[in-house]
Amino acid sequence: MNNVIKRVKYNARRNAGNVGDSPGMIRVPDGALKPHIAMFSYNKDELITSEGKDIKVILAQLKKCDNHTHWIKINGLGDARLIEQIGEHLHINPLVLEDIANIHQRPKFDEYEDYAFSTSRIVHFNSEDELVNHQFSAIIKDNLIISFEEDHVECFEAVKARLKAGKGAIRTAGPGYMCYALTDTIIDTYFILLAQIGDKLDAIEDKVYTDADKSIMFNSQQIKRTLIIIRRASWPERDKINDMIRSESPLITPEVKLFLRDAYDHCIQAMDLIENYKEVTSSIIDLYLSMVSNxxxxxxxxxxxxxxxxxxxxxxxxxxxxxxxxxxxxxxxxxxxxxxxxxxxxxxxxxxxxxxxxxxxxxxxxxxxxxxxx
Missing domain, CATH: 1.20.58.340 (Magnesium transport protein CorA, transmembrane region)
Known part of the structure; x- marks a missing residue:
């Protein structure tokens, strides 16, 4: 990986809604990818998977596996009708459906009568060293969880591997645990991202003492902007996890809350790293300006x-x-x-x-x- 972050790719697609639109309207952003559905139905003894592009695959497997817990994984938000059909079938509030399609939500956890809604931010570097900031949403209800992601990039291979292995509590602890597992994976990606940023900062700091030029200031400022974006994702993520821990919803069991406390600690660690790296970045910029002045x-x-x-x-x-x-x-x-x-x-x-x-x-x-x- 290069020592330069090319640019921040921060959801170039904007919400297609207009000022004064009625609340609850689903507006799919221009250029949104067509959805791909992967469904995982599991219990202690087996795992059944299927794939498709419309709600038929969901309804068929729900009917077939009525004694299983289901994870419905939807990649791509380019089909407003699919989101509406899911809302109609599960009796989801239109405001929740609107938040799913509106890709600029901050991490949060909302409770409703018989389901819960969660959002997070997936932040990572792509193959071209661009920082990608995508929305992740999940609806938790009874024995199923439906997750929505903006693109087709696979971010949860580790969770799928745990499902296939069938070890631990992932197959038996219900949809609330699956929500924890997905949230914890998102937080782990923050650590991977911060490790990459740490390597970049080390390289820039070495260059300050060996071959300083104006690219140091530009690259440091770009990293500082990257850290601000990660901070905007991780700080409300901490509040979201805290809301889940304090939740009285039966979907978030005491066993799940125990794991959520661990995820909360991880989020705090990520926030500490972000603040430390911001200080290092500012110090590098100040050091370079001092060297130029000297x-x-x-x-x-x-x-x-x-x-x-x-x-x-x-x-x-x-x-x-x-x-x-x-x-x-x-x-x-x-x-x-x-x-x-x-x-x-x-x-x-x-x-x-x-x-x-x-x-x-x-x-x-x-x-x-x-x-x-x-």
Whole structure:
């Protein structure tokens, strides 16, 4: 991975809604990807998976596996009708459906009568070193959880691997535990991202001492902006997890709350790292600006010494460069008009005088130690 973050790809697609729209309207952003549905139905003994592009695959497997817990994973929000059908089938509040399609939500946890709604931010570097900030949403209800992601990039391979292995509580602890597992995975991606940023900061800091140039300031500022975006994702994530821990919903069982406390600690650690890296970034910028200022001072010092040496020499040359005539047009001596101009060897005397002054000044500066500090 390069040491330069190219740019921040922060959801270039904007919400297609208009000012004054009725609440609960589903507006799919322009350029949103068509959905791909992956469904995982599991219990202690088995895992059944299926894939599709419409709600038929969901309804068929719900009917087939009525004694299982279901994770319905939807990648892509480019089908407003699919979101509406899910809302109609599960009796979801239209405001929740609107939040799913509105891809600029901050992390939160909302409780309703028989279901809960959760959002998070998935932040990671893509293959081109662009910072991608996508929304993750989840509806938790009875024996199922439906997750919504903006793109088709797979971020939950570890959770799927745990499902297939069938170890731990992931198959038996219900949809609330699955929500925890997905949230914890998102927080883990923050640590991966921060580790990459830490490597970039180390490389930039090494460059400050070896080959400093203005790219240091630009790259540090870009990393600082990246850290601000991660901070905007992690701080409300902490509040969201805290709301889940304090929730009285039966979907969030005491067993799940125990794991959520661990996720809460991880979120606090990520926030501490973010603040530390922000301080390091600011220090690098300040250090670079100080080095530039010191370098400019050294240059000005050299120029000042040269100027001080040549000022008296220029003065002497200027004095004897004035062309006042020694005699008038009739050959009479004009008193007070530079008798030195007619001295024998006057040119050599002037050069010796200027050389003596220059050497004297250089000696004085050397005795003061000015040359040692250049």
């Amino acid at each position: 370098r400019m001072n050294e240059i000005m010092k050299v120029l000042t010494i040269i100027s001080v040496i040549f000022i008296p020499l220029t003065f002497i040359a200027g004095i004897y460069g004035m062309n006042f005539a020694r005699q008038d047009d009739k050959g009479h001596i004009i008193p007070g008009n530079m008798p030195e101009l007619y001295w024998h060897n006057g040119y050599a005397y002037a050069l010796l005088l200027m050389f003596f002054i220059a050497v004297t000044l250089v000696y004085v500066f050397w005795k003061k130690g000015w040359f040692n500090k250049l």
